Amino acid sequence: MSQTSTASNPSAATIVVTGDRTTGPLHLGHYVGSLQTRLSLQETHHPFILLADTQALADHQGDYRAVRQSVIDVALDYLAVGIDPQKSTILIQSMVPELAELSFYLMNLVSIARLERNPTVKSELKAKGQDRDVAAGFLTYPVSQAADITALRGSLIPVGADQLPMIEQTNEIVRRFNRMVGENVLNECSALLSNTSRLPGIDGKTKMSRAAGNHISLAASADDIEQAVNKMYTDANHLTIGSPGQIEGNVVFSFLDAFDAEPAHVNELKAQYQHGGLADRVIKARLNEQLQALIGPIRERRAQLAKDPDAILSLLLCGSAKARQTAALTLHKVKTAMGMYYF
Amino acid sequence: MSQTSTASNPSAATIVVTGDRTTGPLHLGHYVGSLQTRLSLQETHHPFILLADTQALADHQGDYRAVRQSVIDVALDYLAVGIDPQKSTILIQSMVPELAELSFYLMNLVSIARLERNPTVKSELKAKGQDRDVAAGFLTYPVSQAADITALRGSLIPVGADQLPMIEQTNEIVRRFNRMVGENVLNECSALLSNTSRLPGIDGKTKMSRAAGNHISLAASADDIEQAVNKMYTDANHLTIGSPGQIEGNVVFSFLDAFDAEPAHVNELKAQYQHGGLADRVIKARLNEQLQALIGPIRERRAQLAKDPDAILSLLLCGSAKARQTAALTLHKVKTAMGMYYF
Numbered sequence: 001m002s003q004t005s006t007a008s009n010p011s012a013a014t015i016v017v018t019g020d021r022t023t024g025p026l027h028l029g030h031y032v033g034s035l036q037t038r039l040s041l042q043e044t045h046h047p048f049i050l051l052a053d054t055q056a057l058a059d060h061q062g063d064y065r066a067v068r069q070s071v072i073d074v075a076l077d078y079l080a081v082g083i084d085p086q087k088s089t090i091l092i093q094s095m096v097p098e099l100a101e102l103s104f105y106l107m108n109l110v111s112i113a114r115l116e117r118n119p120t121v122k123s124e125l126k127a128k129g130q131d132r133d134v135a136a137g138f139l140t141y142p143v144s145q146a147a148d149i150t151a152l153r154g155s156l157i158p159v160g161a162d163q164l165p166m167i168e169q170t171n172e173i174v175r176r177f178n179r180m181v182g183e184n185v186l187n188e189c190s191a192l193l194s195n196t197s198r199l200p201g202i203d204g205k206t207k208m209s210r211a212a213g214n215h216i217s218l219a220a221s222a223d224d225i226e227q228a229v230n231k232m233y234t235d236a237n238h239l240t241i242g243s244p245g246q247i248e249g250n251v252v253f254s255f256l257d258a259f260d261a262e263p264a265h266v267n268e269l270k271a272q273y274q275h276g277g278l279a280d281r282v283i284k285a286r287l288n289e290q291l292q293a294l295i296g297p298i299r300e301r302r303a304q305l306a307k308d309p310d311a312i313l314s315l316l317l318c319g320s321a322k323a324r325q326t327a328a329l330t331l332h333k334v335k336t337a338m339g340m341y342y343f
Numbered sequence: 344m345s346q347t348s349t350a351s352n353p354s355a356a357t358i359v360v361t362g363d364r365t366t367g368p369l370h371l372g373h374y375v376g377s378l379q380t381r382l383s384l385q386e387t388h389h390p391f392i393l394l395a396d397t398q399a400l401a402d403h404q405g406d407y408r409a410v411r412q413s414v415i416d417v418a419l420d421y422l423a424v425g426i427d428p429q430k431s432t433i434l435i436q437s438m439v440p441e442l443a444e445l446s447f448y449l450m451n452l453v454s455i456a457r458l459e460r461n462p463t464v465k466s467e468l469k470a471k472g473q474d475r476d477v478a479a480g481f482l483t484y485p486v487s488q489a490a491d492i493t494a495l496r497g498s499l500i501p502v503g504a505d506q507l508p509m510i511e512q513t514n515e516i517v518r519r520f521n522r523m524v525g526e527n528v529l530n531e532c533s534a535l536l537s538n539t540s541r542l543p544g545i546d547g548k549t550k551m552s553r554a555a556g557n558h559i560s561l562a563a564s565a566d567d568i569e570q571a572v573n574k575m576y577t578d579a580n581h582l583t584i585g586s587p588g589q590i591e592g593n594v595v596f597s598f599l600d601a602f603d604a605e606p607a608h609v610n611e612l613k614a615q616y617q618h619g620g621l622a623d624r625v626i627k628a629r630l631n632e633q634l635q636a637l638i639g640p641i642r643e644r645r646a647q648l649a650k651d652p653d654a655i656l657s658l659l660l661c662g663s664a665k666a667r668q669t670a671a672l673t674l675h676k677v678k679t680a681m682g683m684y685y686f
Contacts, residue, residue, distance in 0.1 A: 108401050
């Protein structure tokens with residue numbers, strides 16, 4: 001992981017803010033892309049992890065029931081992979097109304113044109129085939145994200161490279177606000193860029209996603225896992241066991257790189273595969289074994305935790321109340337700086 | 344006044360919601376355009392009157408100090424003209440955070456394209472010479488207005504004709520929300536259109552406004568009033584007292600129509616002026632006398648009230664707390680309908 005820029009106040013304590021839009025249970029792409037990072041960060045920092053339900057509504061307004069259900073699903077995923085509520089503060093976005101309120105004030109500090117130029121938003125709109133008919137709540141979600149980060153005093157934000165423009169936009173808003181009121185009320189933040197390469201979908205597409213249906217869920221059954229592995233693309237030209245096979249673009253090897261507990265063994269397999277004499281079914285069996293070993297315990301913990309939804313909700317209530325204290329303090333500072341307290 | 348459309352639920356109690364963006368003290372244009380209506384409405388209804396400070400920030404972000412000061416100024420204007428806090432609930436928008444929160448949810452129900460097509464927003468953007476560089480908070484202010492109206496259960500909204508598109512947009516959002524959740528959680532509202540014609544500026548421009556500098560403030564001194572009346576356009580072709588003068592487009596007569604306590608006398612003056620033989624200085628003296636009689640007592644009450652700003656603030660705190668109960672209940676219904684309560 002590498003930190004891309006320095007925060008405006010390097011002496012301030014590092015506060016990590018991260019989270020997920022609650023649009024469905026998590027999958028292996030999330031595990032590689034963000035959950036592993038959080039597991040390591042919670043040992044040294046005490047990250048805020050945000051279940052972004054209101055943000056999920058921005059492009060899933062009609063699916064509000066699914067968004068609501070996903071809050072529980074994603075929380076179960078977090079806990080099942082080892083996010084520890086003693087070491088991380090998990091909060092529900094809609095339970096911290098100060099985030100919406102701060103967002104409302106920050107909305108005046110960014111133009112429609114600037115939001116439309118945000119590369120992350122731009123590519124998301126392109127993927128949706130939308131432009132001017134996009135919901136106002138979606139085009140402005142970078143402002144909401146800036147509010148989440150700044151309200152919680154986030155100084156270090158773990159992101160993928162595609163999310164870097166969001167950090168830039170947040171810092172632009174922060175500087176604009178601070179310049180306006182003439183004091184450093186809000187903090188700039190730095191991106192913590194993951195070094196791990198992105199996990200492809202089981203179909204070999206660059207990104208694993210639920211929407212594309214090329215994912216392996218963290219709650220996948222043993223059969224689901226085996227079927228997914230069997231479906232994976234290897235090397236289309238590897239027609240006989242004896243012929244040399246290609247590693248590049250071979251989904252099974254991408255997954256072995258990401259998940260095999262013995263990298264040395266993976267290297268041996270790669271050499272053998274490239275030389276010829278290693279069957280696809282052998283590497284798939286190896287991957288299946290590794291994924292069963294990883295997901296099996298997660299699935300079991302998840303099923304165990306799901307039996308007591310009240311306990312999960314209590315955890316989230318507690319985390320939200322804790323986050324709310326920080327957010328309320330930031331909002332208080334923002335409104336004080338603007339003279340918006342009348343008493 | 345005429346009611347333009349019927350509310351979705353005609354049996355519900357009529358709730359009037361109105362207000363002003365706090366961008367400066369009020370003037371005679373407000374008196375004719377809205378304050379008189381409110382004085383009459385408070386005798387039969389118990390209107391919510393909103394001091395829209397957060398909305399004022401949408402295009403006065405840098406002037407936040409002035410926006411804050413205007414909250415007090417406008418409240419003084421209200422009380423000085425006779426708005427009675429026992430008969431009207433005066434609230435400060437930023438003191439009812441549920442309004443921002445509701446606005447956040449409604450933002451997903453309207454597209455950027457639709458906001459850009461809103462005729463009121465369109466003409467305001469044109470006046471500002473802005474387009475894509477407009478702040479997100481400004482383009483989306485109709486959503487915030489819809490949140491204010493619906494949160495307070497407003498069913499009858501006094502507006503000028505130029506504000507009708509805002510009511511239409513509010514009802515569109517209401518219908519969309521209700522359709523989405525499958526129940527009538529939010530109320531549609533009707534516009535109460537004022538029959539009074541708009542007061543021109545003292546320079547004869549169609550609209551009196553502080554920005555154009557063609558206004559007479561409700562706190563104007565006796566000298567200010569006299570000077571403003573003297574500056575008023577009459578009939579540029581009325582060169583000698585004896586020659587016939589024109590009434591149409593004659594600012595002094597527009598003001599006499601709006602403010603003279605004796606309309607019959609104004610009609611006599613009009614006849615005389617059109618016939619010839621009535622000097623501009625005579626009609627100006629008449630108008631000056633009428634305006635001094637109207638504004639003098641307002642100015643005095645205002646000065647008296649301004650001596651005790653704490654009393655004003657207490658009134659506003661009280662009104663905001665009262666409005667907050669209604670807004671919180673609406674927000675609760677909205678979040679419940681969307682399943683956004685987790686406990």
